[in-house]
Amino acid sequence: MEKGKVLLSLLIVSVIGILFLVHMNSNAYYVQAPLTIKAPPSNNKFNIVDASYSITPIKDSKHFMVSAYIDHRLDGVIRVISIINRNNLQPLYCVYCSAEQVCKTVNAEVQIHHDHFGFPYGATDVFCKGERTQNAAHVLITTDEKDTADHKVEYLPIKNKAVQETFKFNFTVCVSNLFGDYNNVLQFAQTIEMYKILGVQHVVVYKTACGPDLEKLLKHYETEGILEIVPWPIDQFLNPSSGWNIKKHKGDIQYYGQLVTLNECIYRHMYQSKYVLLNDIDEIIMPYKHANLAALMEDLQSAHPDIGVFLIENHIFPKTQFEESEKFKRAEWSNIPGVNIMEHIYREPSQKNVYNPTKMIVNPRKVQQTSVHSTLKNFGDSFRVPFNVCRIVHVRVPLQGHLTKEQLFVDKKVWDFERELIQNVDQTLKLCGFL
Incomplete structure (x- = not known):
C-alpha cells in the first residue's frame, strides 16, 4: 500500500514537472533563435497601417515609411519606399512577418537616392534581406531591434506578392x-x-x-x-x-x-x-x-x-x-x-x-x-x-x-x-x- 502511495506521488510530481516545462516553453517565443520571434496570439493582432495612409513615422527617428513591395527582380527582397533625413542617419532594422505571424528581424540596408536636390530629406529605398522575405505579409522599419516584441507599432502591408504577366x-x-x-x-x-x-x-x-x-x-x-x-x-x-x-x-x-x-x-x-x-x-x-x-x-x-x-x-x-x-x-x-x-x-x-x-x-x-x-x-x-x-x-x-x-x-x-x-x-x- 505504502509502495503504491510512493509511486502515485512520483507520478504527480512528474506530471507537474511536465506541465511546468510546457508552460515555460509556451512563454519562450520572445527568446528563441536570435532575431526571430513569434507574434502574440491572434487576439493581439498586428497594427497594420490602413491602406488609405501613405506616410508613417518611424518610431524614435526623423524618418518615415511610405509603402512596401516585394522586388522579385532582386531575389525577392522587401523594398520599403521611405523618406529619410540625410542628416540624422542611424542603424535601422526590418521586422518582417508572415501571415501566420512568425516574424524575423534583420539589419536594414538604406539607399538614399542621390537626386535629392540638397534638401535634408530624400527619397530612399530601405531593403530588408533575409530568409523567406517573399512569404512576408507585412513589415516594420524600426530603430531598435527590441521593438520587435511591441506589436502596437504600425506595420506596412507588403504588396506585389506575385509576379504578373498580364496587366489591368x-x-x-x-x-x-x-x-x-x-x-x-x-x-x-x-x-x-x-x-x-x-x-x-x-x-x-x-x-x-x-x-x-x-x-x-x-x-x-x-x-x-x-x-x-x-x-x-x-x-x-x-x-x-x-x-x-x-x-x-x-x-x-x-x-x-x-x-x-x-x-x-x-x-x-x-x-x-x-x-x-x-x-x-x-x-x-x-x-x-x-x-x-x-x-x-x-x-x-x-x-x-x-x-x-x-x-x-x-x-x-x-x-x-x-x-x-x-x-x-x-x-x-x-x-x-x-x-x-x-x-x-x-x-x-x-x-x-x-x-x-x-x-x-x-x-x-x-x-x-x-x-x-x-x-x-x-x-x-x-x-x-x-x-x-x-x-x-x-x-x-x-x-x-x-x-x-x-x-x-x-x-x-x-x-x-x-x-x-x-x-x-x-x-x-x-x-x-x-x-
Missing part, C-alpha cells in the same frame, strides 16, 4: 503632386479627356490639397473609375518646398516629396500597368506620328525591344499667347476656372546650349529608381524619342517670355482631336455641374 491597364499616368489652392479645372479636364482619347485607362494623383472646384472634378473622375487619388499629407509631417531649388524654395523636402511619389507610383503599378507615364498635371505626352499611345509604343518597342525607359522632350506652349481667330474661345467655358489649352498653339523654340528636360514613358518592371526627368537605376538603357515622333504639349507660363508671337512655332496638334475632345469635356463639365 495598358497605360497609367502618374501625376506626382497636387497641393495648395490649385484650381485649374478646365486644363485638368482637357488633359484627362485627351489622355482617354490617346488610350490611357488609369490616372493617379498624389494629393495634398487643391481648390474647391478641382476637388469636385477629381471626385467625378474618381467615381467614373479612371482616377485614383492617393492621399499625400506630407505637410502634416514636414515643411515641404514648393520648388526644386533649395536656395529659392526653402523647406525640408523637394517639391512636396515629388521624387518619393514618382517612385511609389512605379512600384504601385509594377504589375498593374504595362506602361507608366511620368509627367506633371499640365503636360500631355502627345504622339505626333501615331494615332494613339498604343500604336506609338508598339513601334518604339519593336524597334528597341530591350529599352524600358523612353524619354520624351518637353515643349512649352505659353499660356500668354492666344490663337488669333478665337476659334476655340468658347462662351461655354468662359466661367470655368483654368486654362483652355486649345487657345494656345504657339510653341517656344528649343534653346541652343540649354538643357531641355524630358518626361518619361517607362516599363515599370525595368525601373529601380527614378528622378523627375530621367531614371536613376534601371535594367537596360534609355532611349530619347525623336521630337517629330512624340513630344510633350506643356501649356504654362512662358520660359522665353521675351519672344514675340512671330518667333514662336505654330503647333496645332491638339486640334486634330477637337470634335471628340470638346464633346467629352463638355459632358464632364455638365456632369460636375459647371455647365
Whole structure:
C-alpha cells in the first residue's frame, strides 16, 4: 500500500514537472533563435497601417515609411519606399512577418537616392534581406531591434506578392503632386479627356490639397473609375518646398516629396500597368506620328525591344499667347476656372546650349529608381524619342517670355482631336455641374 502511495506521488510530481516545462516553453517565443520571434496570439493582432495612409513615422527617428513591395527582380527582397533625413542617419532594422505571424528581424540596408536636390530629406529605398522575405505579409522599419516584441507599432502591408504577366491597364499616368489652392479645372479636364482619347485607362494623383472646384472634378473622375487619388499629407509631417531649388524654395523636402511619389507610383503599378507615364498635371505626352499611345509604343518597342525607359522632350506652349481667330474661345467655358489649352498653339523654340528636360514613358518592371526627368537605376538603357515622333504639349507660363508671337512655332496638334475632345469635356463639365 505504502509502495503504491510512493509511486502515485512520483507520478504527480512528474506530471507537474511536465506541465511546468510546457508552460515555460509556451512563454519562450520572445527568446528563441536570435532575431526571430513569434507574434502574440491572434487576439493581439498586428497594427497594420490602413491602406488609405501613405506616410508613417518611424518610431524614435526623423524618418518615415511610405509603402512596401516585394522586388522579385532582386531575389525577392522587401523594398520599403521611405523618406529619410540625410542628416540624422542611424542603424535601422526590418521586422518582417508572415501571415501566420512568425516574424524575423534583420539589419536594414538604406539607399538614399542621390537626386535629392540638397534638401535634408530624400527619397530612399530601405531593403530588408533575409530568409523567406517573399512569404512576408507585412513589415516594420524600426530603430531598435527590441521593438520587435511591441506589436502596437504600425506595420506596412507588403504588396506585389506575385509576379504578373498580364496587366489591368495598358497605360497609367502618374501625376506626382497636387497641393495648395490649385484650381485649374478646365486644363485638368482637357488633359484627362485627351489622355482617354490617346488610350490611357488609369490616372493617379498624389494629393495634398487643391481648390474647391478641382476637388469636385477629381471626385467625378474618381467615381467614373479612371482616377485614383492617393492621399499625400506630407505637410502634416514636414515643411515641404514648393520648388526644386533649395536656395529659392526653402523647406525640408523637394517639391512636396515629388521624387518619393514618382517612385511609389512605379512600384504601385509594377504589375498593374504595362506602361507608366511620368509627367506633371499640365503636360500631355502627345504622339505626333501615331494615332494613339498604343500604336506609338508598339513601334518604339519593336524597334528597341530591350529599352524600358523612353524619354520624351518637353515643349512649352505659353499660356500668354492666344490663337488669333478665337476659334476655340468658347462662351461655354468662359466661367470655368483654368486654362483652355486649345487657345494656345504657339510653341517656344528649343534653346541652343540649354538643357531641355524630358518626361518619361517607362516599363515599370525595368525601373529601380527614378528622378523627375530621367531614371536613376534601371535594367537596360534609355532611349530619347525623336521630337517629330512624340513630344510633350506643356501649356504654362512662358520660359522665353521675351519672344514675340512671330518667333514662336505654330503647333496645332491638339486640334486634330477637337470634335471628340470638346464633346467629352463638355459632358464632364455638365456632369460636375459647371455647365
